[in-house]
Amino acid sequence: MDTPGNDQTPGKGQEPQMAEGQAREGSVTWKIIEYVFDKPFLAASAVGFGIHILLAVNEFITIRGNYITDLGQDFVTNYIYATFKILIPFLIPFAITSIGKMITTRSNKTSLTYFPEANPDIVMKLSHSGEPIYINRSAKGMMECTGVSGPEALLPENYREMIQDIVPGTPHGPIRKTIGQTELAYTFNCFPDELAYFVSGRDITQKARLEDALAHAHENFTNMVDFLDEKLDTFEEETFRFDAHTMEMMDHLLDDGTGSGPHRATHIFMAERDSAGSLKGHIYKKEAGRVVGLPELIEIDPSQDRVAITLGEKDVVLSNWEDSGSTLEEYQRGFHHMVRQRVGTIERFITYRSGDVAILAFFKGRRVDDFDARELKGLSVFSNSLKRISDKVEETRNAFRYTVDALARAAEANDEDTGEHIVRVNDYSHAIAEVLGLEQSFIDNMHYSAQMHDVGKVHVHPDILRKKGPLTGPERKEMMMHPEYGARILGESPRLALAAEIALTHHENFTGGGYPGDLKGNGIPISGRIVKVADIYDALRQARSYKPAFSHERAMEIITRGDHITNPSDFDPEVLAAFVSIEREISRIYDDSLLREKSWTAK
Ligand SMILES: [Fe+2]
Ligand SMILES: [Fe+2]
Structure with missing residues (x-):
């Protein structure tokens, strides 16, 4: 049968030849020969080494021959000299390798001492009782930056007790330490031989802030999904009223003054663009936990009034006054006077525009970031969808009422x-x-x-x-x-x-x-x-x-x-x-x- 298995089976005559070839190619000697002759320099050295050995051996034999025939006086000297000549090719590489090793070790030791100094993280060595016996440049920089009095103040409060529990060879951490606005994360290691500790600390302020923002964004997102889910679950065409839902949306976006939970706006200006291009709307805020719309209608003509809501072509704009390159007082000039009056000192804001609807949310405290902007956009998109549904529902409701009216009148x-x-x-x-x-x-x-x-x-x-x-x-x-x-x-x-x-x-x-x-x-x-x-x-x-x-x-x-x-x-x-x-x-x-x-x- 002509199968691939049959093709691979060797013939009877081939088998021993192949085994012999494989054995030769697999041997250590063959591998060394292959390795040496693969590199021209090594090959030349090997040939030179071989010739040297042959010459030395030849000289040795000649000396021995002379001894037998002449029994000369300088036999011992010549004998030692010939032996030394044979050993030279072995002694020279040994000497070179030893010197090289010494130099490398010395150089490595020197660079290792610089290594912690060049490390951007905090590096410290602590004695067995926790006394800092070495701190690197970054640790000194962090002390200056945070204004702490000594390296101990950079470390977690209970670090002296904590290091007693460290198992040698097992890293312990990360352990966080907050100094003002700075957040640090430490890892501790123990040197079993010296009974000293090696500490590595990293500035994770930015990471911690992002984690915080992410956690808040996640909470907001979950709230938003629950809100949407509830609205869709209880949606009834007849009872659906957009205004009520707007207030509920505001409830999610506005801060209730407790200072806990997600970062929320203190005020929201919700405006609609009319046919003349003006923005008209009301400001919303929370009073005693309830959303209230301020009665004054704010009307802004973007061609005459300066207002942040008209900024940019992008649908989302976020701004923190620190990034504006001006003082907080100068920053206020970017806003309509009526908005300023209602909101007070404006520190940061996010605007979202979609079609003819614009939302301007004002924040205080921590900086607004991309997460806040995305959340506002998410809720606004949802709100606009509700508005569209509401308009369609109203249209259908009117059409239905008109038909019902017509039918009733026809009967009369x-x-x-x-x-x-x-x-x-x-x-x-x-x-x-x-x-x-x-x-x-x-x-x-x-x-x-x-x-x-x-x-x-x-x-x-x-x-x-x-x-x-x-x-x-x-x-x-x-x-x-x-x-x-x-x-x-x-x-x-x-x-x-x-x-x-x-x-x-x-x-x-x-x-x-x-x-x-x-x-x-x-x-x-x-x-x-x-x-x-x-x-x-x-x-x-x-x-x-x-x-x-x-x-x-x-x-x-x-x-x-x-x-x-x-x-x-x-x-x-x-x-x-x-x-x-x-x-x-x-x-x-x-x-x-x-x-x-x-x-x-x-x-
Ligand atoms: Fe009737
Ligand atoms: Fe009737």
Whole structure:
């Protein structure tokens, strides 16, 4: 079989040859020969050395030959001389190597003494009791820089006790020491032979500051993510309000004056650019832990007013007054006088601009850095996104309300009611729900859902709706279908659920006998109970083919005492009491609506 394995298997005749070649190539002698002849100088020396040995041996043999034949006097001298000649090639390299070693050791020792001096870190040698017996140049420099009195003051307070526990050969540390603004980190080592200590210390002020900034940035980032997470979790289109979220964002950005936690701004100026290019906005700060917006509107014309917010093309600008190359007083000139008045002495700031929105955050205390700027940008981007969502939500909400309005008005078109009837029923229902202390979202929802109570009338024939005289049995039956038609039109949409509920139940009676479900008491939804009284009051106030328009007083009398059509027991007593308690407001809603209607008609 023709396989790679078969190809690699050597033939019978080849095997011994290869083994012999491998043995020769792998031997030590061969390796030395290879090594020597690979280097021309060594090769020449080896050849010279060989010739020298041969000549010396030859001389030795000649001397020995002479001795045997002549027995001359100078035999010993010549014999020693010849032996020495043979040894010379061995003695010379030995002597050279020994001298070289001596020189190198001496030189190394000299450079090692300079090594700690050239070290940018602090280097100290301590005696067994902790007394500094050597300090390098950097340690002296650090003493000058920090103004400490001696090398001991540079070391951690308890270093004398601490060094007693050090295991020889095992580095101990890092141990931190703070002197003013300077942060040092030390490592201790023990020399077991001398019973002395070697100390190495590094200035980590910058590193410590960055670690601190990173920790704060991490905390801020975590807060921001939690904030975003919570907002998205609880996001509801109907209740979403941008202003409330702006205040919450400010709460994250502003300092509460405790001085703990992340570096936060003392004041924030939030401005929007108008079509003329001016920046308008308010300054926010925290008072007793709560965010407050200062009432004065600050308006800045960048072409005339000097203000830091207009600086730079970059979207983020951060500034510390120390870097401005001027005094703190001169630094103030870069800011609008109104901003200066509200904020006080400005030491540092960060601006972020995105589209037409600009945020200027003012800080005190430690320098602002890239982390602070990124955090501000992060929150601002998030805030802008919320603003965009809010605008879209508002747009959708308006479109929805417009559609709902149009639908409600279409249903009224064939009825005797005017367009204002549905607006008033909205207003009465809203007012009653408020008095009953119901949930705010329900109260708001009532304000646009009540108007759709008769939307089902679009399915009722116009002749029935407009008939002047009393309705026949089948006509009445058809008319009484409008609640169900309405609920069907409004369908299953969650946004129209309350409207559908109202459409279906606004003709039910509290004590029974209403339609279409003949429901009773609390079996009738509160929305239906509220709209029932609102709708009847408004119908009483208007002229109908079968009755004149009643005054407020008469309408209230009919509702509370009853007449041949209306029975007070039809109403929920609690709803009725709430309605009566705000009868002045109810009357005002009607009167205002009448005025509006008249002004429209006049136009
Ligand atoms: Fe109705
Ligand atoms: Fe109505």
